Amino acid sequence: MSMRSALRHALRDMYEQSWRLVLLNSALSAVVLAVVVVVSYVPAALVLAVGVGPFAAALMHCAVRLVREQELTLSCALEGFRLLWLRGLQLAALVGVVVFAGVVAVRAYGSAGALTWPLAFVVAYLLAFFVVFQLVLWPLAVAERERPLRRVLADAAVALVRRPRSSVALALALLLINALGAVAAVLPLLTMTVAYSFVAAARFALPPNPLAEAQP
Numbered sequence: 001m002s003m004r005s006a007l008r009h010a011l012r013d014m015y016e017q018s019w020r021l022v023l024l025n026s027a028l029s030a031v032v033l034a035v036v037v038v039v040s041y042v043p044a045a046l047v048l049a050v051g052v053g054p055f056a057a058a059l060m061h062c063a064v065r066l067v068r069e070q071e072l073t074l075s076c077a078l079e080g081f082r083l084l085w086l087r088g089l090q091l092a093a094l095v096g097v098v099v100f101a102g103v104v105a106v107r108a109y110g111s112a113g114a115l116t117w118p119l120a121f122v123v124a125y126l127l128a129f130f131v132v133f134q135l136v137l138w139p140l141a142v143a144e145r146e147r148p149l150r151r152v153l154a155d156a157a158v159a160l161v162r163r164p165r166s167s168v169a170l171a172l173a174l175l176l177i178n179a180l181g182a183v184a185a186v187l188p189l190l191t192m193t194v195a196y197s198f199v200a201a202a203r204f205a206l207p208p209n210p211l212a213e214a215q216p
Contacts, residue, residue, distance in 0.1 A: 001208045003166045010200035017072045025195035031055045053092025054085035060142045063202040102127035132171040139205035
């Protein structure tokens, strides 16, 4: 599905399943905020951020179910957590390790002098592209949970290479939407825009549903 179609269909999904997606978005936000509060007092507890992974995977499971079957129940989140807690931990750990290593590298190259600034730029560019990669990886990893993660990673990389511009455009659009949600008193970010982003990513990354395409 194209980037524009993914955003449009996700908006319709948010309207049709608004209260369920708001509850799921709020639950994920509560987990993230709890981790942030703990880390603010005990920085070493940053490792707990990996624990957000299973909850994010559960929300993505709901998004995948919505895209594939055009229906959603709150029990879907519990099912997703039960089936995908390990994969969620794996994906969150991957994100944490890569982002941490990337930030350390950017700071090291950036502070070493003008000669290493190009390296800092290259690492920052690759790190940004890795973030875009998550929009393709998470829906595929959740939808194909029975496949080995390394194969899903390879398929997601191929999908990203095939549609780099659309993937980057979707990432920028969702970044803008979430930024606007944060600026608008934060409440939309905590209750709506994250779930919308998950549904849009699932719409974009997964094969189109003929029933969904047939709807206006």
